[in-house]
Structures are given as C-alpha cells and as structure tokens.
Amino acid sequence: MLRSIKVVLNGVERTVDVEDHWTLLWLLREKLKLKGTKHGCDRGDCGICTVLVNNTPVKSCLVLAPEVNGAEILTIEGLAKEGSLAPIQKSFIEHSALQCGICTAAFVLTGHWLLQQGDGVDRKRVAEAIDGILCRCTGYRQIIEAIVDAARKK
Amino acid sequence: MKNFREDLKYVGKPVPRVDSYEKILGVAEYTGDIELPGMLHTKLVLSPYAHAKIKAIHTEKARKASGVVAVAVGDDFPFRVGLYVNDRNVLARKKVRWAGEPVVAVVAETLEQAYEAAELIEVEYEPLQPVLDVRDALKPGAPLVHEELGEYAHSPAFHPIPGTNIASRFTLKKGDVELGFKQSDVILENEFMMPQVSHVPLETHTSIGQYMPDGKIKIWTSAQSPFTVRHILSVSLGVPEHKISVYVPYIGGGFGGKAGINFEPLVVMLSKMAGGRPVKLELTREEQFITAPVRQGLYAKLKTGVKRSGEIMAEKILYVYDAGAYADYGVNVGRAAGYSCTGPYYVPNVETESLTVYTNHPWGTAFRGFGHFEFLWAIERQMDLVARELGMDPVEFRLKNALLPGKTTPTGEVLREDAGRIDECIRAVASRIDWGKKPVAAAGKPRGKGIAALWKAPAMPPNASSAAFIKFNEDGTAELLLGITEIGQGAETALAQIAAEELGLPVEKIKVVPFRHTDVSPYSWQTVASRGLFMDGRAVQMAARDAKNQIFDIASQVLRVSKEDLVLSDERVHVRGRPEVGLELRQLVNGYVYPNGNVVGGPVIGRGFYSAARLTYLDPETGQGYPALKWTFGAHAVEVEVDPDTGMVKVLKLVSAFDIGKAINPAIVLGQAYGGALQSMSLGLLEGYFYDEKGRMLNPNLTDYKIARASDIPEEHEVIIIENPQLDGPFGARGIGELSMLSVETAIANALYDAIGIDLKNLPITAEYIWKHIQAKKEKIPVEAVT
Ligand code: FES
Ligand code: FES
Numbered sequence: 001m002l003r004s005i006k007v008v009l010n011g012v013e014r015t016v017d018v019e020d021h022w023t024l025l026w027l028l029r030e031k032l033k034l035k036g037t038k039h040g041c042d043r044g045d046c047g048i049c050t051v052l053v054n055n056t057p058v059k060s061c062l063v064l065a066p067e068v069n070g071a072e073i074l075t076i077e078g079l080a081k082e083g084s085l086a087p088i089q090k091s092f093i094e095h096s097a098l099q100c101g102i103c104t105a106a107f108v109l110t111g112h113w114l115l116q117q118g119d120g121v122d123r124k125r126v127a128e129a130i131d132g133i134l135c136r137c138t139g140y141r142q143i144i145e146a147i148v149d150a151a152r153k154k
Numbered sequence: 155m156k157n158f159r160e161d162l163k164y165v166g167k168p169v170p171r172v173d174s175y176e177k178i179l180g181v182a183e184y185t186g187d188i189e190l191p192g193m194l195h196t197k198l199v200l201s202p203y204a205h206a207k208i209k210a211i212h213t214e215k216a217r218k219a220s221g222v223v224a225v226a227v228g229d230d231f232p233f234r235v236g237l238y239v240n241d242r243n244v245l246a247r248k249k250v251r252w253a254g255e256p257v258v259a260v261v262a263e264t265l266e267q268a269y270e271a272a273e274l275i276e277v278e279y280e281p282l283q284p285v286l287d288v289r290d291a292l293k294p295g296a297p298l299v300h301e302e303l304g305e306y307a308h309s310p311a312f313h314p315i316p317g318t319n320i321a322s323r324f325t326l327k328k329g330d331v332e333l334g335f336k337q338s339d340v341i342l343e344n345e346f347m348m349p350q351v352s353h354v355p356l357e358t359h360t361s362i363g364q365y366m367p368d369g370k371i372k373i374w375t376s377a378q379s380p381f382t383v384r385h386i387l388s389v390s391l392g393v394p395e396h397k398i399s400v401y402v403p404y405i406g407g408g409f410g411g412k413a414g415i416n417f418e419p420l421v422v423m424l425s426k427m428a429g430g431r432p433v434k435l436e437l438t439r440e441e442q443f444i445t446a447p448v449r450q451g452l453y454a455k456l457k458t459g460v461k462r463s464g465e466i467m468a469e470k471i472l473y474v475y476d477a478g479a480y481a482d483y484g485v486n487v488g489r490a491a492g493y494s495c496t497g498p499y500y501v502p503n504v505e506t507e508s509l510t511v512y513t514n515h516p517w518g519t520a521f522r523g524f525g526h527f528e529f530l531w532a533i534e535r536q537m538d539l540v541a542r543e544l545g546m547d548p549v550e551f552r553l554k555n556a557l558l559p560g561k562t563t564p565t566g567e568v569l570r571e572d573a574g575r576i577d578e579c580i581r582a583v584a585s586r587i588d589w590g591k592k593p594v595a596a597a598g599k600p601r602g603k604g605i606a607a608l609w610k611a612p613a614m615p616p617n618a619s620s621a622a623f624i625k626f627n628e629d630g631t632a633e634l635l636l637g638i639t640e641i642g643q644g645a646e647t648a649l650a651q652i653a654a655e656e657l658g659l660p661v662e663k664i665k666v667v668p669f670r671h672t673d674v675s676p677y678s679w680q681t682v683a684s685r686g687l688f689m690d691g692r693a694v695q696m697a698a699r700d701a702k703n704q705i706f707d708i709a710s711q712v713l714r715v716s717k718e719d720l721v722l723s724d725e726r727v728h729v730r731g732r733p734e735v736g737l738e739l740r741q742l743v744n745g746y747v748y749p750n751g752n753v754v755g756g757p758v759i760g761r762g763f764y765s766a767a768r769l770t771y772l773d774p775e776t777g778q779g780y781p782a783l784k785w786t787f788g789a790h791a792v793e794v795e796v797d798p799d800t801g802m803v804k805v806l807k808l809v810s811a812f813d814i815g816k817a818i819n820p821a822i823v824l825g826q827a828y829g830g831a832l833q834s835m836s837l838g839l840l841e842g843y844f845y846d847e848k849g850r851m852l853n854p855n856l857t858d859y860k861i862a863r864a865s866d867i868p869e870e871h872e873v874i875i876i877e878n879p880q881l882d883g884p885f886g887a888r889g890i891g892e893l894s895m896l897s898v899e900t901a902i903a904n905a906l907y908d909a910i911g912i913d914l915k916n917l918p919i920t921a922e923y924i925w926k927h928i929q930a931k932k933e934k935i936p937v938e939a940v941t
Contacts (some may be wrong), residue, residue, distance in 0.1 A: 023897070033189075035180075035186075035187035036179070036180025036181065037180070038186075038356070038357070038406070040186075040356040040357070040358070040439065040856075041439040041855070041856050042438070042439065043439070043855065043856075043857075045439075045855065045856035045857055046356060046439075046545075046683060046856055048356055064702070075180070076179070076180030077179075077180050078179075079179075079180075080179055085178065089178045089179070089285055092174070092178055093170050093171070093174040093175070093178060094170070095821075096168070096170070096171060096174075096821040096822060096825050098171070098174065098177050098178065099407075099642030099643065099644065099825060099829060100355075100356075100357070100404070100405060100406050100407045100408075100641055100642030101177030101182050101358055101404060101406070101642065102184065102355075102356045102357045102406030102407060104177050104178060104180075104661075105180045108178065117880075121836040127864040127865055127867075128864075128865070130864045131863050131864050131865050132863075133864075134354075134356060134856070134861060134863065135356070135357060136353075136354050136407050136409070136829075136833065137407055137642045137825075137829045137859065138828065138829045139825075139828035139830070139831060139832035139866060139871075140827055140828075140863075140864040140867050141250065141828040141830065141871065142824070142825055142828065143864075144864065
C-alpha cells in the first residue's frame with residue numbers, strides 16, 4: 001500500500017510516498033536518488049548501507065521505509081555543511097582510510113556518530129562499533145586510526 | 155641508491171589520495187549509480203545443476219508478463235568469449251556446466267518486473283554426472299566438461315588437451331631432477347590444498363550495455379580492464395573497435411574478479427534484442443558468489459630433495475588448479491604458478507607440471523596475486539616441514555636457499571642485479587619479531603611464531619603495454635589521462651605524483667580524469683598483476699617528458715636560448731643560472747602569444763607509453779624463457795596465540811617486509827600492506843566454497859561465507875618498506891598491490907606448529923579445523939575421526 005511519510009532528511013523536511021515493502025535503502029537510492037548510500041548484500045550482512053536514523057547507525061536495507069516515519073535521517077550527502085567537510089571526513093582523508101570507497105560512507109557516518117558519544121573513543125571501542133561493516137580493501141586499520149584521531153582532536 | 159634523485163618533492167610523500175574528496179562526500183560515481191534514459195533491467199535464471207543437458211526452455215509465459223521487453227537464451231548468442239581460451243558462453247548452450255550458470259536472461263522495464271517474469275521461466279534438464287574434484291577430473295573416463303575443447307581458439311601461451319578436462323598444461327624442466335634427488339640426503343613429499351574462494355568485492359559486478367541500431371556499442375561497467383573488454387567484444391562479435399565505447403567510473407573493489415571480460419557481452423546483446431535501449435545487470439550478492447567468477451582452488455603435491463647441510467637440490471612439483479566450468483582467464487593462473495613454482499628459492503633441478511583443469515564448479519579467474527597465493531601456501535609450508543626434518547631453523551633454511559641476484563629462476567632467467575632482495579626481507583621480519591625468542595603462553599593459551607616468504611612476477615602476455623596522456627590547460631594546470639583503472643589501489647594518486655615530479659607541478663594542479671573511456675583514454679592492457687605503477691608509471695614519465703619537451707620548444711624560441719639551457723621548476727621555465735629570465739608555465743602551455751598577437755606553438759599534450767621489454771613466450775616443453783617484467787620479494791613473520799578449547803587464533807603481531815624499490819606514496823603502500831594482509835588472513839582462516847554432494851554451493855551469502863572484520867585484524871602490524879630500486883622502474887618502484895596478500899596465512903600456519911605442534915596442509919585453517927587437529931593430536935587419532 002502506498003502511504004505518505006514525513007522525514008527530516010539531511011536537515012530538510014520531506015514528505016514522500018512509499019510502498020509498504022520498500023526498504024529505507026530502496027527509498028534512498030532508487031526513489032530519492034541519493035546514490036551515496038551503497039549496498040552490498042541487501043540482507044544485513046555487509047553494513048555498507050549504513051545511515052543514521054535519529055542519530056543512530058542502522059543498516060538501511062533492514063529497515064522498511066514506513067518505519068522511518070517522523071525520523072531524522074542523515075546520509076553521507078548531508079554530512080558536509082556549506083561546502084566544508086565534517087571533522088570525521090577530514091580525518092579519513094588524512095589517514096588514507098579509504099581505497100575503493102564503496103564502504104566509505106558507512107564508516108564515515110558510523111565514525112561521525114561515535115564522535116558524539118562522549119569520551120573513551122579508543123581503538124577497541126571503534127573496532128567494536130564498526131565490526132558490522134565490511135571493507136574488503138583497507139584492512140580497517142587506517143579507518144580505526146582515522147576515527148580515533150578525530151575523536152582525540154575533538 | 156645513487157642512481158636515483160634524492161631531492162624529490164612529490165614522489166615518496168604521503169600526499170592525500172586524489173580520489174578522497176569525491177569518495178568521502180559520497181558523490182564518486184560507480185556503475186550501479188548510473189541511470190540512463192530508457193534503461194531496462196535484467197534478472198538471470200540460473201542453473202540448479204552442476205552438470206546437465208538443457209532439454210527445453212519454456213519462455214512463453216515470461217514473454218507475456220507485464221513490463222517484459224526481451225527474454226534471451228543461450229542459442230540467441232552463438233559465439234564464445236574468452237581472454238586466453240575462447241571457451242565461454244554468454245548464456246549456457248546445450249548444457250549447463252555449473253550450478254549458478256546463467257541459462258536465461260529476462261529484460262524488463264523495472265527490476266521487479268524482471269524478477270516476476272523470471273519466476274515464470276521453466277527449464278527442463280537432464281542431469282549428467284558432474285566432476286566435482288580436480289583429481290577425479292583427471293581420471294581416465296571422467297565426464298568431460300568441454301567436449302569441444304579441441305575447437306576453441308586460444309593464445310599460443312596455453313596448451314589445452316582435447317578429449318580431457320585439461321584446459322592447459324604447463325610444464326617446466328630445469329636441470330636434472332632425478333640427479334638432484336640422487337644427490338639429496340633427505341627427500342620429503344607432501345600434499346596441500348586450498349578451496350575456491352570469492353573476491354567478495356563489496357560492489358557486485360554491474361554492467362550496462364547499449365547496442366544501437368546503427369551498430370555502435372556503448373558499455374558502462376565495473377570492469378578493471380576497459381580495453382580488454384573492448385578488444386574481446388570486438389573479436390567475439392566481429393564489430394570494429396572504434397564502434398565500441400567502454401566507460402568505467404570508480405570501481406568498488408576488483409581484486410582481479412573484474413579483470414578480463416565478464417557480463418559485458420551479455421548486456422550488450424540483450425540491448426540489441428531490446429531494440430537498442432540500455433540494459434543493466436547488477437548481480438545480487440548470491441549471484442556474485444555463484445555466478446561471477448572465483449579464485450581457483452589448488453591441489454599441490456611437492457617432492458623436495460635437500461642436502462643435510464640445507465641446500466635444496468631438487469623439487470618435483472604438481473599443481474592442479476580447479477578452473478571450474480570455464481578457463482578463459484584461469485589458464486593463466488596455472489601458468490603463473492608454473493613459472494614461479496619454487497617460490498623465492500634457488501633450486502638447481504626442477505620438474506613442474508601445472509594443470510588448469512575443468513570441473514563443474516563456478517568458473518575461475520584472476521584474483522590478486524593469482525597463482526602465487528595458492529602455491530605459496532604449499533611451498534612455504536613445505537619449507538618449514540623440510541627445515542624441521544633437517545633439524546634446521548626455518549629462517550636459516552630459507553636464507554640458505556634464497557634466490558639472490560645472479561642465480562637462476564625456475565625458467566632459467568638469471569635474476570637481475572637490481573631485482574630486490576629476498577634475504578633482506580626475511581632478515582628484517584625475523585629481527586622485528588624477535589625470532590628465536592620463544593613467546594610465553596598467557597592464561598593457558600599457547601603462543602608461537604612463524605615465518606613465510608613470497609615472490610611474485612606479473613602474469614601477462616609478453617607484449618602487454620600501457621599509455622598515458624598529459625593535457626595542459628590554458629592556466630597551466632593539467633589533466634592526466636590514464637588507461638589503468640582506479641579499483642582502490644591508489645594508482646591515480648601515485649601516477650599523479652609521478653607526473654607532478656617530472657613536471658615540477660604541484661599534485662593539486664593535476665587532475666586525474668576520474669574515469670576511463672576507451673574513446674578518449676589512452677590504452678592500457680589490463681589493471682592487473684601489480685603492473686600498473688610500473689608500466690603506467692613509465693608511460694606517465696614519458697608523457698610528462700614529452701610535454702616538457704614541447705614546452706621547452708616553445709620557450710626556447712621565445713627566450714632565444716637552446717632547449718638544453720632551460721629549466722622547468724615551480725611552474726616556471728627559466729634559463730639555467732638566470733632564474734630571473736623566464737616565463738610562467740601558463741604563458742607557454744597553450745602556445746606563447748606575443749603582444750602583437752603572433753603565436754608560437756600551441757596546446758601542449760604529452761603522450762607516453764611503455765611496453766614490457768624483452769619478455770618471451772615460454773618453451774612449451776621446458777617452460778624456459780622470460781616471463782617476468784620484474785620480480786618482487788617479501789616476507790611476513792607472526793606471533794599468534796591459540797585458544798586450545800576453541801581453536802581460535804589471535805594474531806598478536808604481524809611484521810611484513812617488501813622490497814618494492816620505491817614507495818611512491820607511503821600512506822597508500824601502508825594501506826595496501828594492511829588491506830592485503832587481512833585479505834590473506836581472511837582467505838586463509840575463514841573462507842572457502844562448500845558444496846553439497848551435487849555440487850551446489852552451500853554458503854552463497856555473507857552470513858555463511860564470512861570475510862574478515864575489524865575485530866579480526868592483527869593486534870599490531872609493522873610494515874617494513876625496503877627500497878632497493880629497480881633501475882627501469884619509475885623512480886625505482888616495482889609496485890605492491892598483490893604482494894601484500896601473499897603468504898600471511900602460511901606464516902600463521904607455521905606459527906601454529908610452533909605454538910601447539912599441529913601441521914596444517916589444507917586451507918582454510920578455520921578454528922574448527924584447528925580444534926580438530928588439537929583433538930586428534932591429544933587422542934592420537936586421524937583428524938578425520940574427530941567429531
Ligand atoms: S546492503 Fe548489506 S547490510 Fe545492507
Ligand atoms: S575501501 Fe573498498 S570496500 Fe572498503
């Protein structure tokens with residue numbers, strides 16, 4: 001059934017019509033054309049479809065679109081403000097924490113969320129937080145360093 | 155070394171990746187993000203059988219389903235494709251050769267409609283006896299996977315044996331192996347295995363094809379090698395190359411799986427059936443596992459003869475590769491393992507047979523470090539086993555037999571003086587892991603240390619080449635056009651640094667054009683084999699020098715001095731010794747304009763190329779010749795901790811050393827080292843295709859097929875870069891891409907013996923497999939008996 005939902009998407013209030021069976025991932029990529037959110041399995045295994053819903057990382061392929069009615073959603077497209085990169089984005093560049101880049105948005109958004117979780121963002125904490133997101137290229141080390149370093153500079 | 159400049163400004167610096175910004179903003183374009191007007195979508199119908207005759211395909215219901223534009227079956231495409239052996243159908247014809255082979259393709263307006271219509275397809279099969287083990291495939295009377303093998307066109311480098319399942323037989327003979335065994339004091343024979351594995355690129359294979367009514371073909375694809383796609387398609391379809399355009403944006407991980415040619419011919423032909431509308435195919439993760447190509451499995455048998463004093467005298471080697479259903483690229487894996495067969499050791503007498511064998515498994519292709527990753531598992535385990543038999547330290551044994559410059563490789567090539575040093579790599583990692591100092595078990599968990607070495611040469615045809623353009627803009631900035639693709643390895647950045655260094659132009663003033671388009675990009679054979687930095691790097695150097703020469707031509711006329719007396723630095727051309735007499739780069743690169751309007755010169759476009767020098771096809775009997783553009787060496791040492799109750803292994807410390815000649819960008823080299831090591835650990839400790847008795851894959855998803863996560867990384871990873879420059883490499887560089895993923899898992903297996911005295915010979919060495927070995931040892935029973 002088609003129904004109308006309201007979301008605050010990357011800071012902008014939007015009303016969109018969604019089918020009950022659409023996932024948030026489908027809504028973002030196919031209907032709203034926000035192609036920065038990637039997908040690698042469509043069943044919750046890879047985590048590269050991660051976005052922030054009400055400032056919590058979720059795998060967008062596991063959430064149905066109608067469920068986000070009334071929620072705030074942040075995707076990678078909404079992270080840089082007025083042309084300037086968020087601290088976590090700068091840190092990823094400095095630490096060479098990306099290679100092919102297909103997983104990058106998910107790690108950046110999760111890192112951005114971690115930075116707001118108060119102190120104690122150490123390697124262990126970061127490794128746990130990103131454990132549900134796969135990267136086949138980097139070996140994770142530079143991603144962990146980028147997030148820990150961004151937290152330290154905060 | 156003195157041969158190379160030390161006053162480098164851009165080369166050797168960890169400059170930020172040129173593709174960072176787009177990727178970090180989420181605006182970098184990948185094939186799956188592309189939407190074209192009128193674009194249609196495809197759903198494949200796959201074979202549920204590993205081997206079966208196709209008796210009938212009923213498509214009528216699907217054709218009438220809503221939104222369906224075309225339905226294609228194998229007989230619609232009566233041609234074969236293949237890089238080295240032309241053996242592959244676009245869709246299965248007459249019979250299916252693996253469970254997962256595409257049999258029917260349904261094209262519809264929307265993806266949902268394509269899925270719905272695909273459900274309506276009925277295929278009648280008559281099951282045939284499948285061949286599910288390479289050793290069975292070699293037995294006389296084994297069912298044939300390819301009855302028509304004798305009819306396939308193939309490159310002269312390969313040797314199929316019609317009437318058998320052998321897609322290619324590589325043989326090598328160096329010295330006299332029987333004599334070598336006679337001169338040996340100890341002879342040790344062992345068998346090793348590894349299963350097929352998936353590349354698991356997080357971006358699945360995605361291609362869009364358009365075959366326009368006027369005969370022009372356009373392709374948008376996640377391919378590592380746009381020019382190879384164009385060439386093979388041209389040969390297969392008989393369409394001239396200038397009518398085919400291949401566009402490749404960023405690629406979400408390739409690792410070899412997107413090399414050669416994959417689903418491009420299919421989407422192109424589907425578009426032809428759909429009247430020229432663009433047709434897209436994006437594999438699901440399950441299809442990526444069972445329908446896309448995989449890394450070939452290996453069965454290896456080694457017989458090594460050594461003197462008591464530790465010199466290896468002879469090695470008899472059998473490598474049998476599980477190519478799966480098609481060997482179009484896979485035959486080169488068997489060849490690569492063949493010419494590198496001994497690992498980085500000098501062996502005077504070698505006899506090797508490396509077979510690439512068809513089975514009814516998913517088809518094999520290139521995978522980062524192919525040939526080498528698999529056989530190094532066998533060789534580097536065997537080195538430890540032989541050392542133990544001799545009562546010799548594994549490090550000492552390796553050093554004693556190290557293949558140093560001046561010694562001959564298995565193919566009879568005398569290793570060049572500037573080839574890099576395996577002994578330095580081994581010594582470096584041994585020293586940093588405190589080799590010889592027994593680690594202490596903590597909390598009942600035994601610890602151990604292990605070492606493994608590696609070498610690699612690019613596997614490519616002798617005539618592979620690369621080209622580059624540097625195109626100046628009016629303001630003195632430049633565009634660097636490449637043929638090599640950016641699959642995450644960082645080629646764009648490293649090549650921009652090389653251009654910057656040659657031109658004295660800051661990296662920020664060079665835009666690497668972030669896509670490849672065969673209409674406008676310069677040629678590069680393939681983005682494979684760790685050849686990019688070396689070959690495309692040389693091409694970029696030549697292009698930069700060509701541009702510089704053109705700039706000096708113009709400047710010498712304007713400044714009225716000879717070209718030899720001009721210097722280009724800091725975006726200015728000036729007279730040597732007279733820095734005040736000069737011109738800004740921007741005044742020259744589009745032609746110099748005099749105040750009265752006269753012009754000298756014109757737009758500067760530099761062009762460069764590099765072709766591999768002096769490589770040869772190998773002798774079909776003895777395998778002797780020159781296969782290698784360069785040899786690159788490395789070694790890893792690890793300290794591990796094992797939980798005897800669960801079999802879980804923790805890597806406490808990993809030390810890796812590579813002699814890469816020159817690190818053009820140390821941050822990218824580190825990324826390759828970290829990423830490659832984890833990929834090696836992931837393949838070695840976690841991954842493998844598991845099949846049911848009918849040959850259907852049991853774990854085609856990321857829940858059951860695990861790859862390494864953040865919690866799996868070594869606690870500490872020290873990377874040692876050794877820089878013995880390769881004199882013909884760009885700034886001495888050899889490249890690192892694949893090196894980093896070789897032999898890490900073997901070092902871990904070697905450490906497991908040190909820790910708990912178990913000898914592992916089959917990959918993957920999962921916790922369960924290790925636990926079984928621990929139990930078997932305790933109970934003194936064979937591993938298979940542990941339940
Ligand atoms: S697409 Fe893989 S977890 Fe969502
Ligand atoms: S950078 Fe390629 S998957 Fe993470």
